[in-house]
Structures are given as structure tokens and as C-alpha cells.
Amino acid sequence: MKRLIVITLTQVIIGLISCSSQTKDLDNLDKVLERIRQIETASYYSTNFFCFSGDTIPIDEKTFEYFNEYTVPADTSVGAYYVKFELSDTTKMIFAYDGKMRARINWKENNFETDDFSKNPWPYRTVIAPFFAKSKALIEYALTTKDSIKIDSVFYKNSVAYKISIFNEEVELVGRLPIHISELGSNEGVISEYIIWINRKTNLPYKFQRTLPANTMIEEISNLKINNLNRNNFAISNYIPVDMPTRTEADNKPKIDLINSIAFNYQLNDLENKSHSLKDISSKVYMINYTSMFCGPCGLSVEFLNDLSKKYSKEDFSFVSLYNENEKKGLLNYIKQHEIKYEILLADKTTLDSYNLHLTPTFLILDNNKRISKIIYGYKKGETEIEIENAIKTLL
Secondary structure, rough: OOOHHHHHHHHHHHHHHHHHHHHHHHHHHHHHHHOOOOOEEEEEEEEEOOOOOOOOEEOOEEEEHHHHEEEEEOOHHHEEEEEEEEEEEHHHEEEEEEOOOEEEEEOOOOOEEEEOOOOOOOOOOOOOOOHHHHHHHHHHHHHHOOEEEEEEEEEEEEEEEEEEEOOOOOEOOOOEEEEEEOOOOOOOOOEEEEEEEEEOOOOOEEEEEEEEOOEEEEEEEHHHHHHHHOHHHHHHHHOOOOOOOOOOOHOOOOOOOOOEOOOOOOOOOOOOOOOEHHHHHHOOOEEEEEEOOOHHHHHHHHHHHHHHHOOOOOOEEEEEEEHHHHHHHHHHHHHHHHHHOOEEEOOOOOHHHHOOOOOOOEEEEEEEEEEEEEEEEEEOOHHHHHHHHHHHHOOO
16 A cells, blocks of 8 residues: 555656646747747748658758748738748849748749739648748647647757647648648547757747658758848849749649540659650559658558559559659658558659649549549548549449
8 A cells, every 4th residue: 555655646746747847848938939029020041851750861952041031920821921042142032922922933944923822722821931930830839729739848058949749630830820630531649749949048949840740841040130121121022023024823834634635655764763654554444643752641642552552453453653753862761661562653844744743642543545534632531542443443
């Protein structure tokens, strides 16, 4: 009995310590939030990259950019306006957002495009928030959410790292909004992890890490200057050359009705540089799956595709997954991590444009004449599998 009492008291003490630690971390984060709210404008260099979950080795090349960020609390989508520039020439804008539209400049092709979100299919604006708006959104979420979360802190000589673990939820920050990605299937056992590093001298964040089941994103800023910009002078038009022509999203995405058309005869390489062609396929039904390492639903579809690759004879059905050739560098590790068993090819721009492939994942179902019979966009566990299998059975 005495032993039981000791254990119980120990458990109570541990619980009290844990509770006290959580309260202290929340108090500290609240102070960081107040410090961020004092920022009206900021300029800084940003380094960001993606890697596999649980890893810190970049999948692709790191991105280096220069940002001007303007805090705008009235903007409920992002919470800030911003413009980012080429690092080699910080007078050349490459992307900007001003609360009403976003704009991109392609300096190589000498054109720009704008989007006013009027045709946006989502209930939120798919804009990646700049560093401080993103950090602010994360801390506000941690301080107010009713989700099951845990906060851990690690103190270093000059900084402190706060790790926010979100249990049984896949939570992505889109702009300033925490989006719960629950429509992709059960999130049981899923942990979304965010880490934010705070400079102990300035009490401001300088590094941000987001880890979801699909991948990890890491961003770090340097050469920070605060409240050094004129908020009243910000306008996207200031950064676009007067004589530069426009290129709309409609121009970028060919309007092609592919249903019942003969599929483009691709000639693509696999990861061993062996060439493959659509004309060599002899299956009665063939599927082309456009996918990506950076796409959460794509990762969820791997288990189904592995099973599908073994379900039919090659004479009846076969398929290939196309990854953008720019993803080649990290694909071997991705294939190993996800235990992918089916054929993978690297797609060039000509192939992607010919199939009008811009969204991942996309599934094109071809009949025995290589005519496109059905196109399925997205992957929803429990539904997309049935839709694909019904399309296959219809053509067999």
C-alpha cells in the first residue's frame, strides 16, 4: 500500500511539473506574440527548403529570396502584404500579394501574371504567408486552439525552440488560417509538428519548421530589419515594368478537352535513364497517374496503388506514375521511404502540357486504343479507389 501511495504521489508531482511547464511555455509564447505585433514592416533574407518527414536533408535545391513584409491585421486571409525578390537582384520582384491579388513575374520570359482570386475554388486563399505572418498565425493557434496539443521547449545559449505537437490532426497553415486536412481520410495517430526558434535577445522568431506526414518544410531568416519600410508606398504596380506584357493563368494552362481523345505518345525516362514510350504499352486498360513528392494526398494513395499493381494481369491493366523531372534528386529516397513497387517515370514540360497535367494527383484512364476514357482529380481515401476500379472494370 505504501508503494502505491508513493507512485501515486510521484505521478501527481510529474503531472504538476508538466502542467507548470506548459503554462510557462504558453506565457512565453504570449510574450513573443506581443513582440511580433510590434512589427509593422520587416525586410530579411529567407532560406527555405523541403525534406522528408523526420529528416533535415533537402529533397531539392534550397530557395534563397529577399522579402519585404508589411503587417496588415485587417487582411483576414494572410495578415500581411509582401513582395519577394530575386536574391541576385533585389530590385526584381518575383512574387507579391497585396490583399486583393497576387502577382508573379517571369524575368526569363519577360512577362507577368496576376490572380484576383475570383476563380479560386477553395474557401480560403492559397497564399503562403511570409515569415512573421506565418509565425504569428502559429502562435495564435497554439494559444487559442481546442485541438489536442503539447508544447515542449528547449533552451540554448542564445535561443529557445518551442515544439508544438498536434495530435490526431493534420493541420496546415494556409495564409493565417489553420486548415484541418480531415477530408483525406482518418487522422488517427497522425501528429502535426511545428517548431519555432526564438532569439532570446530580441524575443523574435528567426526559424520555422513544419512537419506533416508528407514532408517537412524549414525556413530561416537573416539580416532582419524592422519597421524600416514605408507602408503607404507599397503597391504591386511599383515592381512591374511599364512595358512588360501580361500572361494570365488561362494562358499558362492549355484549354484541352482530353476525354475521348487519343493520348499523347510520351517518350520518358525512368530513374535509371531507360526510355519508355506509351506506344509500347499493350494492356487493355492503362492508367497515367500524375503525382508529386510534395503532395499529401499523393502519399496517401501509394498503399492503394501498390495493391492495384498486383491486382490485375499486365495484359488486362497496368499503370505508371509520372513525377516532374525536377523532383528526380529526392525520388530514390522517397520511393524507399514509401515502399513504392510500381513503375515511375520523369515527366518533362511537353508531356505535362500535352496531358493538361497541373494538379496532383491526377489519374487518366485509357482504353485499349489509348483513348482517354476518364480523368479523376485528387485522392480521397475510400472513394477515389472505388472510382478508379469501376473505370477499369468498365473498360475490361
